[in-house]
Structure formats: C-alpha cells, structure tokens
Amino acid sequence: MLGCTGCLPSAASEPVRFTPSERAMILSHGPWPQQQGRDPSNRFSGNGAAIRFGRALFSDARLSAGGDMSCATCHRPDRAMTDGLPRARGEALLDRNTPPIANLADRRWYGWTGQADTLWGQSIRPLVNPMEMAAGPELLARRVIFSPDLARSYRRIVGRPPSAESPESILVNIGKMLSAWQETLVTPATPFDRFRDALARGEDVPADQFSASARRGLKFFVGEGRCSLCHFGPGFSNDEFHHIGLLHFVDGDRVDPGRHGGLDRYLRSPYTRAGPHSDEPPEAPPGHPEISSPVTRTTGAASGCRRCAMSPPPRRTCTTVRWPIWPRWWGTTTKSTWNVSMPPVKRCCGPWGLMRPGSGTWWTSCGP
Ligand code: HEC
Numbered sequence: 001m002l003g004c005t006g007c008l009p010s011a012a013s014e015p016v017r018f019t020p021s022e023r024a025m026i027l028s029h030g031p032w033p034q035q036q037g038r039d040p041s042n043r044f045s046g047n048g049a050a051i052r053f054g055r056a057l058f059s060d061a062r063l064s065a066g067g068d069m070s071c072a073t074c075h076r077p078d079r080a081m082t083d084g085l086p087r088a089r090g091e092a093l094l095d096r097n098t099p100p101i102a103n104l105a106d107r108r109w110y111g112w113t114g115q116a117d118t119l120w121g122q123s124i125r126p127l128v129n130p131m132e133m134a135a136g137p138e139l140l141a142r143r144v145i146f147s148p149d150l151a152r153s154y155r156r157i158v159g160r161p162p163s164a165e166s167p168e169s170i171l172v173n174i175g176k177m178l179s180a181w182q183e184t185l186v187t188p189a190t191p192f193d194r195f196r197d198a199l200a201r202g203e204d205v206p207a208d209q210f211s212a213s214a215r216r217g218l219k220f221f222v223g224e225g226r227c228s229l230c231h232f233g234p235g236f237s238n239d240e241f242h243h244i245g246l247l248h249f250v251d252g253d254r255v256d257p258g259r260h261g262g263l264d265r266y267l268r269s270p271y272t273r274a275g276p277h278s279d280e281p282p283e284a285p286p287g288h289p290e291i292s293s294p295v296t297r298t299t300g301a302a303s304g305c306r307r308c309a310m311s312p313p314p315r316r317t318c319t320t321v322r323w324p325i326w327p328r329w330w331g332t333t334t335k336s337t338w339n340v341s342m343p344p345v346k347r348c349c350g351p352w353g354l355m356r357p358g359s360g361t362w363w364t365s366c367g368p
C-alpha cells in the first residue's frame, strides 16, 4: 500500500500471547452453556406443558388490553427477541429499549433497573403496565376464562379451571408459564467459547476459527480494557448496576431515576422471590442488606454481553458514549483513570468474537 508496507505496525501480525492472569480471566468466562437449575420460586419451571403454553402465550395478543399486542410485538423472534428501536413502543413510548430474551435463568435481577428478582415477576410487568400491554388482572382473567383454548390449557397445567381462581392467581400463573418458556432460551456456544475450551485443555484453535484480531480484542477485554470487571463470568455480566456515563435525562428535562427507581419498584412489588406468590421463598427473605450496588445514578445492569450482538441501538449504544471505567469500586466518587471509546454497535462484539453467531442461528440483527 502506497509502497510503504514497512509502515504497518508489526504488532498486528505477531501472535497474541496471554499472560497467566489473562488466561485465568479468559477461562472464567466459561464454560458455556452453563448448567441451569430449576427456578424454585416458579412451580412451572421445567414443566414441559407449561413451557409449550408459555411459548404460545408469548405471541398471543389476547393478553393485551387492545388485543393487538403480544410480548413478541417487542421481543420479536425475527429480530433477536428485540424490536431494534432506541425506545420501545407499547401503549405509550417507553423510556428504555427492549432487551433480548435469552440467558435469563438464574439471574439475580431483571430489567434495566433491576425492578424484579424473578423472571415471572418481570414477565407480569408488561401485562399490567398501562404503558405496555395494559391488560391488568381483571381483564386478563376474563380473556383466559372466556377463551376456550386458553382455559383448557390453563386447567390442564394448573389443575383447576381459571374460573375457580382469582384474577391475581391467574396473572401470576400466566407470568410463571411465560417464564418457564423464556428460561429455556439459551444462546449457543460461540467461537469464543470454543477458543476458551481449547485454552482450558492447553490447546489452540486455528486462526480461521478465532482470528488474530479477535485475540487482540480479547486480550484488551480481559486486560487493559478492564471490561471483565463488569462483564465477567460465563454470562459476561456481574448482574449489577453501573453508571456508565449515559445522560440521566429523558426527553430533555425528565430525570431517569435509574437503579433507585428499580429498587423502589422492587421493594413495593408482591411478585418477588420472598413475596406471597413465590412457590419457595428463601428462608431468610432478602431485605435491604441483600441489595447491593448502592451507586448513584445507575443506568442499567451490566448487560450480559453474551447477548450483545442481539441488542438494539441506543439508549445504551456503544457508538456515542465514552465509557468511564472506574478502576476499583463503582460507587465511590473517585472517577475514572481513563476513558475507553467504544467501537460502533455493529462491531461491538465482532472484534473479539463474543457473539459472532454461527450460521443458521436465530439472532441475526446487530443493530444498524
Ligand atoms: C412495548 C414493548 C414490550 C412488550 C409488549 C413486552 N416487553 Fe418485555 N421488555 C420491554 C422493555 C422496554 C424492557 C426493559 C424494561 C426496563 O427494565 O426498563 C423489557 C424487559 C423484559 C424482560 C427483562 C429482560 C432482562 O434482560 O432483564 C423480560 C423477561 C421481558 N421483558 C419479558 C416480556 C414478556 C414475557 C412480555 C409479554 C407478557 C413482554 N416482555 C412484553 C419491552 C416490551
């Protein structure tokens, strides 16, 4: 190129080597998929009939007030279980975008602000939220009771006809069946996972299966970039909340309460692990000490980067944001030692191959 081959940085062609601590960090991001336990708070977890019904319910518009919107309207199967929009639109415009539905079992918090600690509790929210599907318990109960197919399946799985149940129980059971299905959606192993497993065995994989640039990205991710501090473990998330430098104003002047709003909702919700609808509340109900991350102005759970190629563009895009990296403990006031500017969304995951899906997988969109 321009007769200046020697000008190209030679580092690009040198094999990437990992230090022992980088190797240990890489290994900690797997194996994948993880063994998945039953959700003790959901009696339908792992129940085949409930999973099938939950799957059907997910795209059933009768669960919305207007009869024109289902979970799948926003969590679109043809769009990696999101809608690709910067902000989701239900009965009204929501403040945040639609996260993909995958790898949701065994999580500690759900939603961008952690407003739920159960997947079924999180699944109930859009059913009742006036800005989303807006059905509410009474209307939903009527729909289930008076739709013969729904009533039949419900009775088969629950053991009682819906007409013998309170609207609140119907709402909770529908949430739990939706959850039973969603739990089963797990992203398959990626080229990164094959590389990581080979590393664990003391082997290497050929460069065409995990390129030199992917290795450089990985080295940065677990090393200098410190990404693993928040995106750690097999799910690439610490499942906690961080202020990542996004503006906390919505529509100009309205403050987004972030994690504080989520905690507030969580503490008032009856649909929690320790709440009255849980099938196996933990022995010591989680109180305030259980709740971690007392950070101010948090914007979202450290997203499980396993799903990142599936995520839609802003409000949490990597394109425009400079991500402050706190070196030690998020929530202290000592701000960043350095900023890392992120690659555009489309290539967010590409360089290090985390989510570069194999062919024929069901998430194909990677944001515009
Ligand atoms: C109007 C669009 C819309 C509809 C309809 C919708 N969702 Fe969502 N969903 C969202 C948005 C937006 C969020 C993020 C909410 C937040 O935390 O601020 C979300 C979050 C979730 C999450 C949390 C995922 C995570 O990573 O923590 C689950 C689970 C979920 N939705 C399931 C459902 C189910 C089940 C239904 C149907 C009963 C449904 N959604 C209907 C837009 C929608």
Ligand code: HEC
Pocket (backbone or CB within 6 Å): 221, 225, 226, 227, 228, 229, 230, 231, 241, 242, 243, 244, 299, 300, 301, 302, 303, 304, 305, 307, 308, 309, 311, 312, 315, 316, 317, 318, 323, 324, 325, 326, 330, 340, 348, 349
């Ligand atoms: C301080 C904790 C923290 C650090 C360090 C961090 N992230 Fe994140 N990351 C987050 C949070 C929180 C989110 C989700 C935020 C949101 O979208 O509102 C996120 C989201 C992402 C996403 C989008 C994932 C998705 O599902 O859409 C990518 C990609 C990403 N981070 C990559 C990186 C990379 C690369 C680094 C290192 C250079 C890094 N992150 C360092 C906290 C962190």
